[in-house]
Amino acid sequence: MRDKKDNATFDLPGFEPAAPLVPVLASHPEPKRTGPRPRRIALKQEQLHLLEETDTTGLPVWKRDDKLDLTGLPVWAPDPE
Secondary structure, eight states: OOOSSOTTOOOOTTOSOOOOOOOHHHHSOOOOOOSOOOOOOOOOOOOOOOSOOBOTTSSBOOOOOTTBOTTSOBOOOOOOO
16 A cells, blocks of 8 residues: 555555456366265274273272371381381
Protein backbone atom coordinates (compact mmCIF):
# COMPACT_ATOMS: atom_id res chain seq x y z
CA MET A 1 0.00 0.00 0.00
CA ARG A 2 1.37 3.37 -0.96
CA ASP A 3 0.54 6.58 0.80
CA LYS A 4 -0.19 9.44 -1.65
CA LYS A 5 1.71 11.95 0.47
CA ASP A 6 4.78 9.78 1.13
CA ASN A 7 6.88 8.73 -1.83
CA ALA A 8 9.34 6.81 0.39
CA THR A 9 6.88 4.00 1.19
CA PHE A 10 7.07 0.79 -0.75
CA ASP A 11 4.50 -1.73 -1.89
CA LEU A 12 3.97 -4.43 0.70
CA PRO A 13 3.80 -8.04 -0.50
CA GLY A 14 0.37 -9.65 -0.41
CA PHE A 15 -1.63 -6.51 -1.29
CA GLU A 16 -1.70 -7.04 -5.05
CA PRO A 17 -5.06 -7.83 -6.70
CA ALA A 18 -6.23 -11.39 -6.23
CA ALA A 19 -6.11 -13.88 -9.09
CA PRO A 20 -9.48 -15.11 -10.42
CA LEU A 21 -10.77 -18.25 -8.75
CA VAL A 22 -10.75 -21.51 -10.71
CA PRO A 23 -13.66 -23.86 -10.01
CA VAL A 24 -12.51 -26.90 -8.04
CA LEU A 25 -14.69 -29.38 -9.92
CA ALA A 26 -13.24 -28.44 -13.31
CA SER A 27 -9.60 -28.74 -12.26
CA HIS A 28 -9.82 -31.93 -10.14
CA PRO A 29 -12.77 -34.19 -10.92
CA GLU A 30 -13.65 -36.52 -8.06
CA PRO A 31 -13.39 -40.22 -8.97
CA LYS A 32 -16.66 -42.12 -9.00
CA ARG A 33 -17.10 -44.95 -6.51
CA THR A 34 -18.32 -48.24 -7.80
CA GLY A 35 -19.89 -50.81 -5.52
CA PRO A 36 -20.00 -50.97 -1.74
CA ARG A 37 -17.04 -49.95 0.38
CA PRO A 38 -14.84 -52.81 1.59
CA ARG A 39 -15.36 -53.64 5.25
CA ARG A 40 -12.52 -53.28 7.67
CA ILE A 41 -11.87 -56.34 9.77
CA ALA A 42 -11.95 -55.36 13.44
CA LEU A 43 -8.94 -56.50 15.42
CA LYS A 44 -9.66 -58.45 18.58
CA GLN A 45 -9.03 -56.31 21.64
CA GLU A 46 -6.88 -57.64 24.43
CA GLN A 47 -6.82 -56.31 27.99
CA LEU A 48 -3.34 -55.41 29.17
CA HIS A 49 -2.61 -55.50 32.89
CA LEU A 50 -0.16 -52.65 33.29
CA LEU A 51 -1.07 -51.73 36.86
CA GLU A 52 -1.22 -53.65 40.09
CA GLU A 53 -4.37 -55.47 41.13
CA THR A 54 -7.08 -53.01 42.26
CA ASP A 55 -10.16 -53.23 44.46
CA THR A 56 -13.67 -51.97 43.59
CA THR A 57 -12.67 -48.33 44.25
CA GLY A 58 -9.78 -48.51 41.78
CA LEU A 59 -7.10 -48.27 44.46
CA PRO A 60 -4.29 -50.84 44.59
CA VAL A 61 -5.01 -53.86 46.78
CA TRP A 62 -3.20 -53.54 50.11
CA LYS A 63 -0.68 -56.29 50.70
CA ARG A 64 1.27 -56.88 53.90
CA ASP A 65 5.04 -56.55 53.51
CA ASP A 66 7.36 -57.62 56.35
CA LYS A 67 9.87 -54.93 55.42
CA LEU A 68 7.28 -52.13 55.81
CA ASP A 69 5.24 -51.07 58.84
CA LEU A 70 1.49 -50.27 58.68
CA THR A 71 2.18 -46.71 57.46
CA GLY A 72 4.32 -47.89 54.55
CA LEU A 73 7.63 -46.78 56.06
CA PRO A 74 10.58 -49.20 56.08
CA VAL A 75 11.16 -51.19 59.26
CA TRP A 76 14.62 -50.40 60.66
CA ALA A 77 15.61 -53.79 61.98
CA PRO A 78 18.78 -55.80 61.49
CA ASP A 79 18.64 -58.49 58.83
CA PRO A 80 17.96 -61.99 60.34
CA GLU A 81 20.97 -63.43 58.48
